[in-house]
Amino acid sequence: MAASAYLDTTLLPDNYHFWVITAVDSSDWRYESLYSNEVSDHPWLAYDDGTAEGFSKVVYGAGAVRFTPDSYPVKLEKVRIYVYGNQVYDYKTYRLREARFNLMVWDDDGEGGAPGARLIQPILVEPSGGQRWVAIDLSGYDIVVSDGEFYVGWWDLGDGFQIGNDTSDPSVEMRSWFANDKVSWNGYSGFTSMIRVQVLPLSGTSVEETTPQLPVSAFELFQNHPNPFNSGTVIGFQLPTSGEVSLRVYNILGQEIRTLVTGVLKPGTHRVAWDGRDDNGVAVGSGVYLYRLAVDGGRWEETRRMMLLR
The missing domain is CATH 2.60.120 (Jelly Rolls)
Known part of the structure; x- marks a missing residue:
């Protein structure tokens, strides 16, 4: 496939613009490649x-x-x-x-x-x-x-x-x-x-970042999925701006057992996996756990519950 360039002259100031690139079979336009954002x-x-x-x-x-x-x-x-x-x-x-x-x-x-x-x-x-x-x-x-x-x-x-x-x-x-x-x-x-x-x-805590199709307008912490869970679960959240982010898991007594995220993240939607283990790599027992997202040292924060069933 030869390299090519496209000049978009329709851009307007102070607006968001998104492009999607796919490939189309030149012999049959019905066959277009999949794309993902x-x-x-x-x-x-x-x-x-x-x-x-x-x-x-x-x-x-x-x-x-x-x-x-x-x-x-x-x-x-x-x-x-x-x-x-x-x-x-x-x-x-x-x-x-x-x-x-x-x-x-x-x-x-x-x-x-x-x-x-x-x-x-x-x-x-x-x-x-x-x-x-x-x-x-x-x-x-x-x-x-x-x-x-x-x-x-x-x-x-x-x-x-x-x-x-x-x-x-x-x-x-x-x-x-x-x-x-x-x-x-x-x-x-x-x-x-x-x-x-x-x-x-689910053995680590890598962060998956999803580029939004539309700008994210507010901070939000989503319910984990699946819930209840057995071996592992995924926690999602969205950020309208960049910020210093921490995502931590606590037991029902409020004791911190796992730090999932700590550091600066870009705007957008993010997902983090938790494998049901504490910071020492030890599997925790069945029960209700809390997960808390904090941005910029508590400028915005939210806490939700999840249930682990062994």
């Missing part, structure tokens, strides 16, 4: 190179990719699946539509490490737009993996849903799994079904 260093677990050399389908069956986190615990945030976008005839609406599927997440406690217990209920996905990456947001689900591996995949609904395969690395071993009957799983080597997962590490 989020700046995040949360890692993506991916075993493909982004190019599909072929596609697979398991009519009325299931398929999955086995994922191995770099650290524990992690919370699943987003999924991307590369779909073929094949058309099927819908006898209820008498129209063509793209093949649908149920997104699934499994533990690795099946026989021989195969997909086992479901970690969420099926999520119906209805793609549109042809051959492309489809994004599914899991941030609203409490999917926390504390050890071992997990699987993300699909259930076919009879539409013959097709997923992209990366065959560029023949040495890849047992990443892709299929079950013709959704029960009897078999792992395959030599290719990778194109599914990627973004995870939020």
Whole structure:
């Protein structure tokens, strides 16, 4: 892609301006890349190179990719699946539509490490737009993996849903799994079904910053999510201006047990993970905890409650 420049002559003084940059396939304008206004260093677990050399389908069956986190615990945030976008005839609406599927997440406690217990209920996905990456947001689900591996995949609904395969690395071993009957799983080597997962590490206190689409007008501390929680939770807050920020966790007696944030942060929306441990790395017990956000030494502050259930 050649470098290019664009001069915007429509800017007005004392106004906020935002730009979104995407890529469009020159041979077919329908295929536009995804974009995001989020700046995040949360890692993506991916075993493909982004190019599909072929596609697979398991009519009325299931398929999955086995994922191995770099650290524990992690919370699943987003999924991307590369779909073929094949058309099927819908006898209820008498129209063509793209093949649908149920997104699934499994533990690795099946026989021989195969997909086992479901970690969420099926999520119906209805793609549109042809051959492309489809994004599914899991941030609203409490999917926390504390050890071992997990699987993300699909259930076919009879539409013959097709997923992209990366065959560029023949040495890849047992990443892709299929079950013709959704029960009897078999792992395959030599290719990778194109599914990627973004995870939020809960073992530290890294701050995720999100650039707002509109200016933030007020300080606000959000309710943590999930709540109640077991392995970890995420606390969000927003700042209309830069400031010296502290975010601390206290027990019900008001004793400080963990400092999550201390330092200067820029305006915008921020999220911080807490892994349920104190400043010494010791897991705290079940109960009600308080978290307090203070800006500029108490110029603005707010406290909320959360519940930890072990």
